[in-house]
Amino acid sequence: xxxxxxxxxxxxxxxxxxxxxxxxxxxxxxxxxxxxxxxxxxxxxxxxxxxxxxxxxxxxxxxxxxxxxxxxxxxxxxxxxxxxxxxxxxxxxxxxxxxx
Numbered sequence: 001x002x003x004x005x006x007x008x009x010x011x012x013x014x015x016x017x018x019x020x021x022x023x024x025x026x027x028x029x030x031x032x033x034x035x036x037x038x039x040x041x042x043x044x045x046x047x048x049x050x051x052x053x054x055x056x057x058x059x060x061x062x063x064x065x066x067x068x069x070x071x072x073x074x075x076x077x078x079x080x081x082x083x084x085x086x087x088x089x090x091x092x093x094x095x096x097x098x099x100x
Contacts, residue, residue: 005084009077012037012085025078028068034089036062041082047075 001013001022010025021037023030030040043059047070050057056071070078 004088005081007077007081009074010081012081025068025070025081026074030061030066032062037085037089041086044070044075044078044082047079050075 001015004012004014006012010023012024013022014020015022019033020031021034023032023037023040030036032040039062047057050072054072056069057075059068059070060066061068
């Protein structure tokens with residue numbers, strides 16, 4: 001596994017053999033492909049703010065019966081983790097397409 005980005009909140013890693021992407025956020029680990037990563041990152045990045053009375057938000061994960069809880073105090077950390085990793089994958093795609 002190659003760690004793409006790591007923070008105090010979690011990490012994103014990619015398997016060089018099977019191309020799967022491991023998303024570790026808080027105490028949850030999700031293994032999927034690039035499409036799964038994009039879906040999860042877009043879901044997290046689309047959160048603008050929490051209603052005043054809520055301290056956490058519950059997000060459904062893909063088409064499973066699994067849910068991720070993100071607390072208000074951790075939202076920016078989750079967004080940073082996803083943003084940096086998304087930029088890495090976009091840059092890598094540009095570099096790979098330039099080699100063709």
